[in-house]
Amino acid sequence: MKPVAFDYERAGNLEEAVALLRRADAGAKLVSGGQSLGPMLNLRLVRPELLIDVRRLQSLRRVEESDDRILFGAALTHAEFEDGEVPDPTGGLMRHVAGGIAYRAVRNRGTIGGSLAHADPAADWLSALTAVDAAVQVRSQAGERVICLSDFVLGAFTTALAEDEMIEAVAVPRLSAASAWGYHKICRKAGEFADAIGAVVVDPERRYCRVVMGAVDGPPVLLEEMAEALAAGGAEAGLAKLDAAVEVALPEAAPAARQLHAVAVRRAIGQVYGR
């Protein structure tokens, strides 16, 4: 199939992009890397009247470092993270995750902001950035707001973005030198979306510990009791809670699917504790 006819505008700056969004009144779609939007247009799953191209906006390609976080422009590509062209505040987690997304051709064009806005539950950035407690900086003509990622994703392919809002940047906290992370993605072959994701970040210096189960039907799930047990008693204590935590989080899932998710989380914890 081919897309329905649409108009195309390349925004010259951020103000123009949000003005076009506002004016189109829900009839517009932003396009960044086009890696998810392209197929959706072709399948006519979306039928916008206007495409607003934001890929080349310099303000969406900026990197701003501060003491406790780095702000990444929404149009930075997966490949730029993979290649280390931008700094990594997470001690290698972001670089690792980027390198495991799809194939190089997709990574060359796909962007961090596009991935978060698309909110495919199986997307890698969604789980990994939830594990580090990242936040999205959102812009509309009315101004700016910041939404932490665990509040941003409301469900599969559904976010807290209003029709006239766009993602401007993603704020990623700096992990301390004492931190450790684990990220395990289960997929049938390299380059595919995940069937299950386990993402774990332990940062004793910041008293921070998060365990995320991703590639479920909705937003990534925070396994909070497990994280508390991990922080207090280490791997054994955390793992003792795993099966029960997965069962509570996925009551409707088939046993094989639960097992897959448990394995992904267990392996991510194993990476943190070197087991």
Ligand SMILES: Cc1cc2nc3c(=O)[nH]c(=O)nc-3n(C[C@H](O)[C@H](O)[C@H](O)COP(=O)(O)OP(=O)(O)OC[C@H]3O[C@@H](n4cnc5c(N)ncnc54)[C@H](O)[C@@H]3O)c2cc1C
């Ligand atoms: C073959 C294939 C395999 C893939 N495998 C994986 C995988 O293993 N893991 C993974 O995580 N992803 C995977 N992807 C998805 C890929 O990572 C996409 O790059 C990403 O999901 C979307 O980014 P994009 O920049 O291409 O967004 P686009 O396709 O341009 O846009 C996607 C959506 O986001 C909106 N949008 C874009 N930019 C913004 C913005 N700044 N603010 C608000 N809304 C915006 C668009 O309107 C659209 O609704 C795969 C894609 C393909 C084609």
